Amino acid sequence: MHKPSSPRTLYDKIWDDHVVLTLEDGTCLLYIDRHLLHEVTSPQAFEGLRAAGRPVRRPGATFAVADHNVPTSDRSLPIEDQQSRLQIETLERNVEEFGVPYFPLLSRKQGIAHVVGPEQGISLPGMTIVCGDSHTSTHGALGSLAFGIGTSEVEHVLATQTLLQKRAKNMLVRVEGQIGPGVTAKDIMLAIIGRTGTAGGTGYVIEYAGSAVRALDMAGRMTLCNMSIEAGARAGMVAPDETTFAYVKGRSYAPKGEAFEQAVAYWQSLRSDDGAHYDKEVFLDAAEIKPSLTWGTSPEDVMSIDGRVPSPDEATDSARAERIRRTLSYMGLEAGQKLAGTPVDAVFIGSCTNSRIEDLRAAAAIVQNRKVVPSVRAMVVPGSGLVRQQAEAEGLDKIFRDAGFEWREAGCSMCLGMNPDKLETQQRCASTSNRNFEGRQGPQGRTHLCSPSMAAAAAVTGTLCDVRELMEGAR
């Protein structure tokens, strides 16, 4: 426990401000300010409420949107997949019955919960934010405590607006200096995961700090926080600053006028005190980070595009060697080979990691005046209807379409292969999403995680390649 006078981290402060009560063994009842719902992890929770005859305690702290399962093709057609349709209809029935605010499928505001929340100002700094989805960590970019929960917890929050939680440990990831050309927030995050490993953050909440993080726009910070879970941490956060306040100001659901001023005054206090204690610290030099991608089936299997995939012979122990062997065989790669020049079958630009307007602009800058190689299926799936609309206003859709990209409606799409957008067996994909697990994008699919510009470069060259070679004056 912290004495009020001892220096506290950003996480400690938000935590302390949301503790309703502390049980004997240290478990806290934590108040939840925002609860986002989607169609996949909520039906059983509503069913539980119904069975117990309980209402949603605070519909005004709750928001629902369908994203995982929605078709990203023509929205005027009926949803072909019976079960997907049932899930979406169930959500619509539940929000109706329990009075929960909801963006329908045909609303321009519909999109991936983790894009929509910040975009609408539903997610705000200083809040506790939960959703039945592990990438809820994304919202931490605003300077909030945001984390994924399971369906039982969804039901608990719906019924009580609180969660039973234990305080996590504090981890600081500091990235100092300036990133080079062709390097993005995604490359920074891949470098971090390459360093910590996928279990390195287990039990921690990560705070991202340092000049390279401060220099990122909100979209970049969201990319970082989004993949905290891939580093094992349940939440990631960035202290709110002027960039944050400017982003929040004027958003539809954000406070206005005096309430906004009151909020900013509070948000300004949300930074870690000098001398605050971190249980673990990681430091990265931004200048050393190169355009990166994953070679294997775990997000920690990271390498820079000019590197070589590992070989089982380099492994220090036999279990590790076995894992490399198994991974290379799944990925259809040879030990020690370069990834640059490896042909791809598909390119996916989208997901809650990289589907914001800034991401689409970065990709379009590479695609402009180029063509997708005919053997490649390339698609752009904007994170929300509003992102899509903005991109169209800027003519980005035209750049993508003219080059041969599919230009889709908003949703999760090929990120998890729940809707019809899937990889076929052994297809190789350059993807801006966050998970390269076996079968994630389709059974036997091979995923290489990378930034939007790297994915765009793969589409127009037909191979995994160094985006800097397509950027004027980058080398």
Next chain:
Amino acid sequence: MEKFTRLTTVAAPLPQENIDTDQIIPARFLKTIQRTGLGKHLFADQRYDEQGNEKPDFVLNKPAYRKAGILITLDNLGCGSSREHAPWALQDFGIRCVIAPSIADIFHSNCFKNGLLPIRLPLEICETLMDDARQGENARLTVDLEKQQIVRPDGETIPFDVDPFWRHNLLEGLDNISQTLLREGEIEQFEQRANRAWIPSTQGENS
């Protein structure tokens, strides 16, 4: 929630690291609006071939382990997606306890909430238990939550740690929501705090 007190059963060894919840139950099986019936999809991609036939060498398909009640794995079990379908699928298959050197946070708490006991033990001990498990049918392990110990087939006991809060809940089969609702007064008081006045409602845009 179903109580967990003491369990004596066969344990299935699955010596893999980073078993993510996409492995435990692939996304294509999440289109359900129920909690039950997911056991047949447990580890679907490892358990069945492309035609949907069982792969005989996958551990849960071997005769000795078809009724396993414990699963033992290597590091970082349950990483990835927060889907509670993962513990539901394990539960529906018949698994009531998972043992690994490290277990991802969300999966860890999702297990407790479904009457499944997750146990973190050092790697050497997991490997010892895995060796026990490899002996198959006749090498049963006993997990005793009351005493916080595992009894090996040879009678040796191994103590384990478990969060006292969750231990109590599992032993009693308690429902968290009704417990929390008893604290309604404190929750209401919290909501009235002056420093929360700036927080808008999600019911309608602000202008």
